[in-house]
Amino acid sequence: MTRSELVENIQEKSSFLCVGLDTDIQKIPKFLLEFEDPVFEFNKRIIDATKEHCVAYKPNIAFYECRGAEGWSSLEKTIDYIPTTHFTIADAKRGDIGNTSKMYAKTFFENMNFDSVTVAPYMGIDSVTPFLEFKEKWVILLGLTSNKGAIDYQFEKNERGEFLFETVIRRAKDWGTDENLMYVAGATRGEDLIKVREHAGTHFLLVPGVGAQGGSLEQVVKYAGIPNEIALLVNSSRGIIYASQDEHFESAAAEAAKKVADEMSALAF
């Protein structure tokens, strides 16, 4: 998907919501276990229930990989089911030497036709650029993450007084353009979001940690949104897909997604 298509979808829907498909077979409604592929069945229903309110879907690959070949098959069916109007993110946090990153890129871009994949920055340029060679495909590079451990290295200050996450974002900017490179920006503190946006320029930001993890959507829009194009995708996983765990999970998920989308509409459009 191109940037202009993504921006158009966001503007049409007044929503920049991404639904995280972190589908745990232990947590889905019990009656789905009777289906041949309960995880896919759950995802299918969640997609049907939420697609009107969101512009993107993000399966976290760990949830599928941990079920081996079977999980892999649920993932393939899920990505095929997501409407092409929606931006798709393989939340895989991959990254390896050039040759090997290329294989990961093929996995997610060619075999599975994801629009984007999240990439860890530690190994530098040749672990990232192989993903950027695919037309209309995106890298979403970890900049600032929303977990507790972010403090361990991402806030390491360099000789110039800059945090590592700032250096990561600034330096990687030249590896791609704002048409194929986004950053992960954890919605933790307003001042950090300001720094992220400063370094990221007009690049899109994928913001986790809003919803179940408690981040404030208002802060995100205020500190990290940009005029007109917004340039944000805000993810919510558990708060939507597990809004209810009984037989009414579809309507509960729809309602939860609509609630976030309405908040987005009021804040940014």
Place this chain on the structure above:
Amino acid sequence: MTRSELVENIQEKSSFLCVGLDTDIQKIPKFLLEFEDPVFEFNKRIIDATKEHCVAYKPNIAFYECRGAEGWSSLEKTIDYIPTTHFTIADAKRGDIGNTSKMYAKTFFENMNFDSVTVAPYMGIDSVTPFLEFKEKWVILLGLTSNKGAIDYQFEKNERGEFLFETVIRRAKDWGTDENLMYVAGATRGEDLIKVREHAGTHFLLVPGVGAQGGSLEQVVKYAGIPNEIALLVNSSRGIIYASQDEHFESAAAEAAKKVADEMSALAF
């Protein structure tokens, strides 16, 4: 596998060679394509040919993942085939928020019974410790990598004049012990290996980049080995598994592995 078992295996064989099973279906001898699972067939024969000379095997997960459910099945068969006398490394470079890292840990430690998995450090403590909670299982944390892009962030100097890879190694040391935490240490320059060993104490180091990538084994032993226990695993992938690509690939692989093992024996035992 425990540390003392690993050390014992190394001493018995006078070898600390790890064979990288980066098996690319495009590169294996053509006659193997007639088998039901050519990648597994190749791995099986490589394992039979080299097991006498090495103490560890390291499949890079990207090479399997890129073949979807089928590749996943080749990987499962391969890990089951490796003798329990050999230390096994899932070269996956994973790392995510705690909950999700735990799923990756289950994938490689429970579903597939690997002894260890390589982990990327960028997300900090809660992305690493879930892997350390499994008994007799290991994290191999990226410290210094051997690729070109290592320079981009790993050599970022902090306020105290320390490179990022030093901080990563030093700080992560408290998260585990030398019985469940190793580091990746790219065999690039002697002076960097000295620094890695200084911070890593008695922890094992996994050294890539010797062999096809041209690192010097002598330097590695001199600068990063420790007395008696060695505390090194040196990996070679392409130099061994693709030593020949015709029908004699097994004997060529055996010979290539023996050559490295003999060099190790002369240098360190």
